[in-house]
Amino acid sequence: MKILVCISNVPDTTSKINFTGDNKEFDKNGVQFVINPWDEYALTRAIEIKEAKGGTVTVLNVGEADAEPNIRKALAIGADDAIRVNAHPKDAFFVAQQITAVAKENNYDMILMGKESIDYNGFQVHNMVGEMLGIPSVTPAFKLDMVDDSTARLEREIEGGKEVVEVKLPFVASAQQPMSEPRIPNMRGIMTARTKPLAVREPVGAEAKAEYVGYSKPEKKGGVKMIDPENAGELIALLRNEAKVL
Amino acid sequence: MSVLVFVEGLNGEIKKSSLEAAAYGSQVAQTLGTSATAVAIGEVHEEALAKLGEQGISKVLYDADSRLNQFVADAYVKVIAKAAQQESAKVLVFANSNIGAAVGSKLAVRLNGSLATNVTTLPKTDGGQFVVTRGVFSGKAFADVALTSDVKIIAVKKNAFEVSSNGGSTAAVEKLSADLADADFAAAPKETVMQDTDGGILLPEAEIVVSGGRGLKGPENWHLVEDLAKALGAATACSKPVSDLDWRPHHEHVGQTGITVSPNLYIAIGISGAIQHLAGVNSSKVIVVINKDPEAPFFKAADYGIVGDAFDVVPKLIEAAKALDK
Numbered sequence: 001m002k003i004l005v006c007i008s009n010v011p012d013t014t015s016k017i018n019f020t021g022d023n024k025e026f027d028k029n030g031v032q033f034v035i036n037p038w039d040e041y042a043l044t045r046a047i048e049i050k051e052a053k054g055g056t057v058t059v060l061n062v063g064e065a066d067a068e069p070n071i072r073k074a075l076a077i078g079a080d081d082a083i084r085v086n087a088h089p090k091d092a093f094f095v096a097q098q099i100t101a102v103a104k105e106n107n108y109d110m111i112l113m114g115k116e117s118i119d120y121n122g123f124q125v126h127n128m129v130g131e132m133l134g135i136p137s138v139t140p141a142f143k144l145d146m147v148d149d150s151t152a153r154l155e156r157e158i159e160g161g162k163e164v165v166e167v168k169l170p171f172v173a174s175a176q177q178p179m180s181e182p183r184i185p186n187m188r189g190i191m192t193a194r195t196k197p198l199a200v201r202e203p204v205g206a207e208a209k210a211e212y213v214g215y216s217k218p219e220k221k222g223g224v225k226m227i228d229p230e231n232a233g234e235l236i237a238l239l240r241n242e243a244k245v246l
Numbered sequence: 247m248s249v250l251v252f253v254e255g256l257n258g259e260i261k262k263s264s265l266e267a268a269a270y271g272s273q274v275a276q277t278l279g280t281s282a283t284a285v286a287i288g289e290v291h292e293e294a295l296a297k298l299g300e301q302g303i304s305k306v307l308y309d310a311d312s313r314l315n316q317f318v319a320d321a322y323v324k325v326i327a328k329a330a331q332q333e334s335a336k337v338l339v340f341a342n343s344n345i346g347a348a349v350g351s352k353l354a355v356r357l358n359g360s361l362a363t364n365v366t367t368l369p370k371t372d373g374g375q376f377v378v379t380r381g382v383f384s385g386k387a388f389a390d391v392a393l394t395s396d397v398k399i400i401a402v403k404k405n406a407f408e409v410s411s412n413g414g415s416t417a418a419v420e421k422l423s424a425d426l427a428d429a430d431f432a433a434a435p436k437e438t439v440m441q442d443t444d445g446g447i448l449l450p451e452a453e454i455v456v457s458g459g460r461g462l463k464g465p466e467n468w469h470l471v472e473d474l475a476k477a478l479g480a481a482t483a484c485s486k487p488v489s490d491l492d493w494r495p496h497h498e499h500v501g502q503t504g505i506t507v508s509p510n511l512y513i514a515i516g517i518s519g520a521i522q523h524l525a526g527v528n529s530s531k532v533i534v535v536i537n538k539d540p541e542a543p544f545f546k547a548a549d550y551g552i553v554g555d556a557f558d559v560v561p562k563l564i565e566a567a568k569a570l571d572k
């Protein structure tokens with residue numbers, strides 16, 4: 001089983017988000033970057049499948065050199081090798097084209113991603129890649145099992161329910177909780193990760209279709225209005241007459 | 247040229263998030279001086295389709311192929327692409343749902359279009375540009391994005407646009423057939439299992455959400471959350487530890503690793519307000535926090551707060567909510 005896991009390199013959830021240059025660019029200053037949390041579910045499930053069935057897990061990031069510590073972390077968790085497409089991603093379409101180019105050269109049996117990158121909240125790269133490759137994309141999936149060597153069974157969430165889907169390899173899927181229990185790298189993993197192959201390749205020519213022209217932040221809340229617990233019912237009146245949400 | 251809106255059905259009716267997308271699409275059409283058409287698939291009542299006129303939709307294309315009653319991405323894409331071609335649509339509008347975003351992404355590839363998901367504003371079109379604002383960094387910021395391709399595809403954030411309720415005109419419903427082949431259904435689901443939504447309110451679409459955390463001590467106390475939700479016409483949700491402990495099902499878990507909600511009102515009971523929880527609820531319009539600890543971090547993100555024991559406070563809220571005239 002040859003599995004590709006795509007990871008994005010994103011600000012930790014606890015980061016303060018700021019912009020520079022007249023609110024035209026994200027300010028990376030002092031921001032801690034992590035593997036996109038949803039991608040960890042994909043990575044762990046890929047490693048579990050490899051452990052059960054044999055094969056390889058390759059991680060792929062489209063990004064600049066500053067993503068390498070997190071690519072190494074994915075290797076330490078248990079991926080076998082890694083590819084970084086050396087580019088500053090401009091939008092999701094650009095990223096999807098880079099992933100597709102790598103996939104076309106390598107005949108992966110499955111391509112796993114996270115449900116959504118928590119920086120740009122696109123929820124789209126997986127479906128774009130599936131469409132570009134002409135293979136099914138099952139997103140967002142919270143369960144993934146092999147039925148036999150050529151078929152996988154997935155459960156995906158739809159609003160108000162779930163669908164059980166069986167697909168032939170190859171396919172694309174995106175992961176969400178509780179597909180797996182993300183692992184923390186151990187000492188041995190960290191040591192071996194240093195020597196695992198990390199190939200850097202240049203991007204294929206691809207256009208972006210969305211141009212990010214500026215950023216803003218939500219208005220600050222006006223502060224909290226406290227209500228006496230003895231008169232808790234008053235809250236309901238305030239929600240109707242003041243906040244006008246009931 | 248026209249604007250095409252894809253509307254999703256549920257139990258024969260059109261989902262609220264799709265009505266919002268329809269209202270959005272007709273406003274875009276107005277700005278561009280054209281009309282808005284909707285495309286519907288699967289099991290939707292004819293009256294529900296005609297009622298899209300209330301949202302400003304002039305025409306509805308409807309493919310009643312019963313194989314489309316469950317979601318099959320390839321087949322849906324084919325039907326919508328056919329409608330887009332027939333209508334020479336340059337702007338396609340979807341709800342930012344699991345289904346809407348999936349078909350929108352695939353169509354962006356197929357139609358070579360620019361896609362923006364999680365969109366919170368109408369487009370600004372001055373100077374020949376087409377710029378929309380979308381939520382980024384998990385509710386912590388917004389980005390303005392120029393969609394530069396000829397075809398523009400927009401997935402509208404849930405609960406960011408008002409559904410119009412002015413009665414008014416009905417839309418003309420026309421049959422559409424995309425001549426689907428068996429191959430289009432190759433990845434059809436084996437099985438579709440819908441949750442028992444009891445009152446019919448889906449959490450991702452709800453205008454009001456009542457949510458419980460570990461402070462409620464155990465599943466046997468969830469009647470507090472449920473009764474308040476019922477009295478307010480709300481959906482119920484929970485924090486991650488609550489679903490990890492199996493007190494509540496996983497699909498109710500909101501936050502960084504669960505679903506994101508953006509209701510008009512989010513009521514958090516016995517939830518501390520960890521940053522990972524806030525990531526899933528911070529774009530709610532009004533947040534109410536009920537917690538016995540005055541230092542709970544959630545109060546910093548709240549609009550209204552009550553410091554008190556949930557077991558004393560919530561019954562009072564239920565009583566007051568029941569007394570409201572609807």
Ligand SMILES: Cc1cc2nc3c(=O)[nH]c(=O)nc-3n(C[C@H](O)[C@H](O)[C@H](O)COP(=O)(O)OP(=O)(O)OC[C@H]3O[C@@H](n4cnc5c(N)ncnc54)[C@H](O)[C@@H]3O)c2cc1C
Pocket residue numbers: 006007008009010036038039060061062063064067088089090091092095112113114115116117118119120121122123124125126212
């Ligand atoms: C203006 C702008 C500036 C950016 N700056 C940077 C930067 O400085 N450094 C940087 O590393 N990235 C940068 N990015 C890329 C960004 O982190 C995302 O990777 C990209 O925008 C896709 O986001 P999305 O929310 O649409 O992805 P989604 O569709 O939500 O992602 C779904 C899944 O696709 C996969 N995926 C997404 N992005 C990548 C990727 N880049 N590589 C591999 N797999 C991926 C992951 O599995 C992810 O869970 C930038 C993007 C934009 C638009």
Ligand SMILES: Cc1cc2nc3c(=O)[nH]c(=O)nc-3n(C[C@H](O)[C@H](O)[C@H](O)COP(=O)(O)OP(=O)(O)OC[C@H]3O[C@@H](n4cnc5c(N)ncnc54)[C@H](O)[C@@H]3O)c2cc1C
Pocket residue numbers: 037458459460461462484485486487488499500501502503504515516517518519520521522523526536537538539542554555556557
């Ligand atoms: C990578 C990662 C991802 C995560 N993702 C999520 C996520 O998606 N969603 C999520 O929710 N969490 C997530 N978490 C967990 C998060 O950090 C918190 O641990 C969790 O949100 C706490 O849940 P809680 O507020 O229900 O419980 P607690 O933190 O235990 O808080 C219980 C609260 O109830 C109050 N309380 C106790 N008794 C009463 C009473 N009688 N009346 C009123 N109040 C009372 C207490 O004062 C306390 O504030 C994640 C964590 C990590 C590390």
